[in-house]
Amino acid sequence: MTELQAIERVGSTIKIVDQTALPATLEYRELATLEAVIEAIRTLRVRGAPAIGIAAAYGLAQAAELSPAPSLKKLTVIADRLKAARPTAVNLAWAVDRCLGTVQSNAQDIVDRLWQEAEAIHDEDRQMCSAIGRHGCELIPGKARILTHCNTGALATGGIGTALGVIVTAHHDGRVAMVYADETRPLLQGARLTMWELKVLGIPARLITDSTAGMLMGAGRVDLVIVGADRIARNGDTANKIGTYALAVLAAHHQVPFYVAAPSSTFDERLADGSGIPIEERAASEITEGFGARTAPSETDVYAPAFDVTPGSLITAFVTEQGIRPGGRKN
Ligand code: MRU
Numbered sequence: 001m002t003e004l005q006a007i008e009r010v011g012s013t014i015k016i017v018d019q020t021a022l023p024a025t026l027e028y029r030e031l032a033t034l035e036a037v038i039e040a041i042r043t044l045r046v047r048g049a050p051a052i053g054i055a056a057a058y059g060l061a062q063a064a065e066l067s068p069a070p071s072l073k074k075l076t077v078i079a080d081r082l083k084a085a086r087p088t089a090v091n092l093a094w095a096v097d098r099c100l101g102t103v104q105s106n107a108q109d110i111v112d113r114l115w116q117e118a119e120a121i122h123d124e125d126r127q128m129c130s131a132i133g134r135h136g137c138e139l140i141p142g143k144a145r146i147l148t149h150c151n152t153g154a155l156a157t158g159g160i161g162t163a164l165g166v167i168v169t170a171h172h173d174g175r176v177a178m179v180y181a182d183e184t185r186p187l188l189q190g191a192r193l194t195m196w197e198l199k200v201l202g203i204p205a206r207l208i209t210d211s212t213a214g215m216l217m218g219a220g221r222v223d224l225v226i227v228g229a230d231r232i233a234r235n236g237d238t239a240n241k242i243g244t245y246a247l248a249v250l251a252a253h254h255q256v257p258f259y260v261a262a263p264s265s266t267f268d269e270r271l272a273d274g275s276g277i278p279i280e281e282r283a284a285s286e287i288t289e290g291f292g293a294r295t296a297p298s299e300t301d302v303y304a305p306a307f308d309v310t311p312g313s314l315i316t317a318f319v320t321e322q323g324i325r326p327g328g329r330k331n
Contacts, residue, residue: 004154004200007046007054009119012065014058016046019155023196031055034063034078041085041092044187048156049230049266050129053095054122056082060099061114070110072103087278088239088307089230090268095121122158128263129159131321136166136226136261139317139324143177144170144223147213150184150241151193152228152261162261163226164197166319171203179205180216184241186287186304210243217254225251226319229262236312236328237274242305248314255331260310261319274309282306 008015014031020043021027029045031037037059040046046055063078064070079100083093099117103110140146146167153164160168170176179198184190191207198205208216216222225247231239238244238260251258271277284302288295296302315327 004197006048006051006155007058007122007158009058009115009122012062014055014062016040016055017155018045019047019193020045022155023192031059031062033066034059034081037062038081038085041082047189048151049089049091049228050125050157050162050263051155052086052089053091053265054118054125054158056085056092057095057099057118057121058115060096061111061118064114065111072100075100075103075110086280088280089266091230091265094265125158125263125265127159128265128321129157129161129165132162132261132263132319133160133165133169135321135323136163136259136319137169137173137175139224139257139259139319140166140170140173140175141223142175144175145178145180145221146170146176147180147182147216147222147225147247148194149182149190149210149225149227149244149247151189151197153194153197155193155197156228161197162228162263162319163259164194164228166226166259166261167203168201171201176203179203180208180213180222181205182210182213182243182247183207184243185210186282186290189241210246213247214250217250217256222254222256224257224259226259226261229260229266230307231271231277232260232262232267232318233271233274233277233312234269235273236315236318237277238310238312238315239274239277239279239307240310242308245308245310245314248310252314252329252331257316258314258327258329259317259319260315260327263321267320274311277309279308280306
């Protein structure tokens with residue numbers, strides 16, 4: 001399973017696992033145009049903060065290759081379109097800007113430079129995931145019962161994952177008794193993707209509805225919570241999949257450690273706190289008729305933020321590729 005590659009460069013195309021088809025089928029899809037890359041990011045065919053950064057980096061290189069006369073000016077416009085595809089995960093803008101930064105105005109080797117930089121981002125993410133797994137493992141007690149949210153595994157990154165990478169590493173070390181995976185409303189990344197990854201890996205896991213977490217913690221059946229992140233401000237405020245904030249409040253109430261695992265590409269040093277993090281809103285239909293089944297009356301008014309911001313004061317510690325960084329939670 002560590003072999004699973006959610007994204008791969010194949011010549012001038014970008015091959016992705018189409019995550020909208022899981023768990024029913026493991027389908028690959030080739031993205032051959034800028035429009036296809038943007039569509040795949042918007043519709044969550046490729047998703048997870050590091051993975052959309054990698055896909056966008058490859059997308060910029062591909063667009064340069066397809067352009068008859070790529071120039072810094074043209075690529076800046078393309079970069080802006082890629083960055084606008086999903087606004088919350090800073091990894092996307094970070095990766096695109098990093099690639100753009102390698103482009104000298106109208107140089108001959110623009111295309112080669114962009115592919116090389118995208119591959120470097122992909123490779124570094126793979127290594128960062130492994131390091132996060134190793135460091136995070138130190139936080140996992142024996143026979144741990146771990147609760148996680150959304151999907152932060154191989155599907156969401158260039159490597160073994162962030163929070164799920166810690167779980168995978170701890171499992172190899174014989175420390176995981178049970179993973180409780182929140183189903184993660186409304187698009188069910190936990191149910192569809194995390195449960196699929198855990199099953200393939202043979203890690204003991206149980207699916208729960210998001211609203212079961214409080215009851216489980218109250219019953220003393222969760223030893224720690226570990227989640228990923230889409231953007232972390234300087235004070236530790238952390239944007240992640242909607243529902244993360246509620247989990248952090250529950251964890252603090254029940255004195256269960258709450259960890260956030262993320263590579264350095266997810267830390268946004270420009271933001272002092274979480275108030276400046278743009279929160280993506282999704283289509284109402286994802287809630288009222290998700291996966292084709294109508295579950296609310298037509299024309300129901302809906303509020304559908306894809307992410308929430310957990311205050312740094314509710315986070316016990318951050319796991320990064322550099323090690324463990326204390327969070328702001330004191331109990
Ligand atoms: O909307 P998604 O599925 O892209 O949201 C993903 C998450 O919130 C993940 O927890 C986050 O990106 C970290 S992935 C390593």
